[in-house]
Amino acid sequence: MFNAHGLFLALLVPAHLATTAAPTASQPRAQASTRERTSLNVGWRFARFTSNPDALSYETLKPWILPAANDFLSAPKYKRPSEPGPGAKVSYVQVDFDDAKWEKLDLPHDWAIKGTFDAPGVGGGLGRLPINGVGWYRRRVSFDTGVIAAGKSVYLEMDGAMAYAAVWLNGNLVGGWPFGYNSFRLDLTPFVKAGENQLAIRLDNALDSSRWYPGAGIYRNVWLVVVDPVHVAYHGTYVTTSAVSPQAATIVLAVEIENVNSNSRQQVEVSTKVYELDPVTRKASGGAVATFPGARTNVAGGTKQTVNSSATITSPKLWGPPPKQHPNEYVAVSILSINGTAVDSYETPFGIRSIRYDANKGILINGEHVQIYGVCNHHDLGSLGTAFNVRAAERQIQMLQEMGGNALRTSHNPPAPGLLDITDRLGFLVMDEIFDTWNNAKTKNDFSRIFPDWHEPDLRSFVRRDRNHPSVISWSVGNELAEQSSSVGGATVKMLQDIVHKEDPTRQVTVGINNAGPGTQLTDTIDIIGLNYQGEGKGNSWTSTFPSFHSKYPNKLIWSTESASTVSSRGVYLFPVTSSKSAVVAANQGADPTTHHVSAYDLYAPSWAASPDKVFEQQDRHAFVAGEFVWTGWDYIGEPTPYDNSSRSSYFGIIDLAGFKKDRFFLYQARWRPELPMAHVLPHWTWPADRVGKVTPVHVCTSGDEAELFVNGVSAGRKKKGQYEYRLRWDAVTYAPGDIRVVAYKNGKEWASASRYTAGAAAALNVTADRTTIRGDAQDLSFVTAAVVDKDGRAVPQASNEISWSVLSGPGRIVSTDNGDPTDMVPFSSLKRRAFGGLALAVVRGEGKGDVVVEARAKGLLEARVVVRVE
Numbered sequence: 001m002f003n004a005h006g007l008f009l010a011l012l013v014p015a016h017l018a019t020t021a022a023p024t025a026s027q028p029r030a031q032a033s034t035r036e037r038t039s040l041n042v043g044w045r046f047a048r049f050t051s052n053p054d055a056l057s058y059e060t061l062k063p064w065i066l067p068a069a070n071d072f073l074s075a076p077k078y079k080r081p082s083e084p085g086p087g088a089k090v091s092y093v094q095v096d097f098d099d100a101k102w103e104k105l106d107l108p109h110d111w112a113i114k115g116t117f118d119a120p121g122v123g124g125g126l127g128r129l130p131i132n133g134v135g136w137y138r139r140r141v142s143f144d145t146g147v148i149a150a151g152k153s154v155y156l157e158m159d160g161a162m163a164y165a166a167v168w169l170n171g172n173l174v175g176g177w178p179f180g181y182n183s184f185r186l187d188l189t190p191f192v193k194a195g196e197n198q199l200a201i202r203l204d205n206a207l208d209s210s211r212w213y214p215g216a217g218i219y220r221n222v223w224l225v226v227v228d229p230v231h232v233a234y235h236g237t238y239v240t241t242s243a244v245s246p247q248a249a250t251i252v253l254a255v256e257i258e259n260v261n262s263n264s265r266q267q268v269e270v271s272t273k274v275y276e277l278d279p280v281t282r283k284a285s286g287g288a289v290a291t292f293p294g295a296r297t298n299v300a301g302g303t304k305q306t307v308n309s310s311a312t313i314t315s316p317k318l319w320g321p322p323p324k325q326h327p328n329e330y331v332a333v334s335i336l337s338i339n340g341t342a343v344d345s346y347e348t349p350f351g352i353r354s355i356r357y358d359a360n361k362g363i364l365i366n367g368e369h370v371q372i373y374g375v376c377n378h379h380d381l382g383s384l385g386t387a388f389n390v391r392a393a394e395r396q397i398q399m400l401q402e403m404g405g406n407a408l409r410t411s412h413n414p415p416a417p418g419l420l421d422i423t424d425r426l427g428f429l430v431m432d433e434i435f436d437t438w439n440n441a442k443t444k445n446d447f448s449r450i451f452p453d454w455h456e457p458d459l460r461s462f463v464r465r466d467r468n469h470p471s472v473i474s475w476s477v478g479n480e481l482a483e484q485s486s487s488v489g490g491a492t493v494k495m496l497q498d499i500v501h502k503e504d505p506t507r508q509v510t511v512g513i514n515n516a517g518p519g520t521q522l523t524d525t526i527d528i529i530g531l532n533y534q535g536e537g538k539g540n541s542w543t544s545t546f547p548s549f550h551s552k553y554p555n556k557l558i559w560s561t562e563s564a565s566t567v568s569s570r571g572v573y574l575f576p577v578t579s580s581k582s583a584v585v586a587a588n589q590g591a592d593p594t595t596h597h598v599s600a601y602d603l604y605a606p607s608w609a610a611s612p613d614k615v616f617e618q619q620d621r622h623a624f625v626a627g628e629f630v631w632t633g634w635d636y637i638g639e640p641t642p643y644d645n646s647s648r649s650s651y652f653g654i655i656d657l658a659g660f661k662k663d664r665f666f667l668y669q670a671r672w673r674p675e676l677p678m679a680h681v682l683p684h685w686t687w688p689a690d691r692v693g694k695v696t697p698v699h700v701c702t703s704g705d706e707a708e709l710f711v712n713g714v715s716a717g718r719k720k721k722g723q724y725e726y727r728l729r730w731d732a733v734t735y736a737p738g739d740i741r742v743v744a745y746k747n748g749k750e751w752a753s754a755s756r757y758t759a760g761a762a763a764a765l766n767v768t769a770d771r772t773t774i775r776g777d778a779q780d781l782s783f784v785t786a787a788v789v790d791k792d793g794r795a796v797p798q799a800s801n802e803i804s805w806s807v808l809s810g811p812g813r814i815v816s817t818d819n820g821d822p823t824d825m826v827p828f829s830s831l832k833r834r835a836f837g838g839l840a841l842a843v844v845r846g847e848g849k850g851d852v853v854v855e856a857r858a859k860g861l862l863e864a865r866v867v868v869r870v871e
Ligand SMILES: *[C@@H]1O[C@H](CO)[C@@H](O)[C@H](O)[C@H]1NC(C)=O
Pocket: 238, 254, 306, 307, 308
């Protein structure tokens, strides 16, 4: 129907808006032409300007941008001005502008990630990368005359663009969407013509727009939708399930039909069938398992109508989190017909599950208690930046599952829609969060600037976008708001929560509260009490606010929306080690003011925070608490507390920025996967001569209940975990080269063991890939690790050799490198990088078919290779 300009690849079309319906004998198969949703990711030109090149601004564009909000206002109020929008004379929107000198690239794209860590005006908080400026993206799109003659509707759907997007087609200002984290749709229909069309998108990313690395650019997927004027609206279906049992479940489906680009009233028939969703292909599989009664409605030109119907499914396969439950998914395939001809086909993946919020028991899914073993993550994907990539996001979730994690808080903004497809498929629970600020700013140019105009459209479109995902168990409308204790905060939370309840009455709403106590208007109003740090007691204080909230609100669920904020650098152990369970980090107290590293004993946290061990104790002492969301699962770019003024990335992660596990990964695994026989011993045991004879505490994380430590073969004693003890500590051990070995026991029986050896001099590199077979779709990735080893193949834990990466042969490319060191200022695009704690990472992308040979070399060391097969 249309031809993309230049190279065109159809990439990963999510099932919920794919082009064809599941075929069945009894249902007319929708024509492939009913809805075409095609990736527009390939073949863009881009330029970034550090000062405004076009004299445009959100303020001048606003009257043309605000009408996009109408679909998400209870009372639509914006009328597009009759005069053509500004920018028509700007050269970048012209068809004949010569963009050949602009950078050629494919989306998703983060314009800042390859930069150097010295961007003027961008501090450590934002990761020092060049996120600011105006970015212009251009691309041609062609339509053949048939599309225009058939009067099709044409939409641009953007999963997210950072930030203040404004879109022109053929010199006409179409509209835009300011909030960089939200998805939006613009109607191109009035401006399309047969033949070549020029699309131009302007983004504007201000300095001081965020507290962490926001990324920059069109960092998520872009889609072009061509459909009949009568079609299912944007985010236009809503599935709820009720009376869920192993015997049967009731499915209620609302389908919103829009007839916007025509003047004629149409009688539309809606027929929907339900299929099982194949988790791999994301397509309907097998025959229909339920059929909704057909429904008819009249939709006048320029209006919308919602058609509701319900169906019963017998012996449903329920959706639930592993390990006890399984994330079964279904898909509802809705076909709209007029006069017996299918005009649209729309797929809505969903899951059947019940959820209960119990103030004393916590979260119950399908009647089973699920303690929340959650983490908070920001949206960047380490050295890949914020450019969304399915495999990089899936790797994050899979490693959290390996640790025993079962939940994610999308702190503090809407995630890429593709992330929720992953959490649905893997059975990972989600607290879906939208805002970090309301009326009051945290940084000068954050969302508070546009909160009055945009909170309602952003919130409604966000909930409508995500409410069919079974993994979403709660909505969060905010985090650590400046106005949390005031009456303004109380009124605002009520306004936001009312909107959410209207759009989705099935889930409870929460907010991250770090400063308000019980009895404020905000805590009186909110469904779920979400506490940041105060439940555990901040810093050196053990005073918990869990009891006072629980007694004030005996019917409200309470969880820790943020816990821990433990800081550490992987593999860097600093002495002396605190004898406390949790200590406030300071210079020479867990933190080295010279190297800017923080101790990997994982006992140190900022003044508001706590070690994992302290959090576990407070959660266990207050069993009514539904669980925690640890700050953070993965390290992220920006917010390098306590070295915000010098470092590039955070110290908070359980997993470092490169994806290497810090020691506390095993502390969480021991608690969250008690059935997994495991033991982990720290620190490493390869110290320089000046450590010999010095106190070097040895700590053990195990899912066992008891362990014996051997230092150079001699027992240092057998210890049993006491109540509220989560690691076993031998704090008086002195270092001597050799080895340490721990044998763990459970119920008196040997359960697991672990050891560390003193390595010799670095002699070679050892290269491994997380996956040695990947797809050649230019999206799939292999994460390749180089470890520095001695002549016997033992890891050299403090090695920092500079490693050079290359692809020797085959259809692959190294897209970035990292080592997880928050102080490393070598750009992520560099093929040379020091090892940190003996490890370095290269991210390899497959492009085509064949064997990719990846090599790592370092001066004086034997090089190593790995072969990644691209299929
Ligand atoms: C149809 O369902 C939607 C979404 O649940 C609801 O808002 C609306 O009130 C329902 N309409 C009718 C007529 O039941």
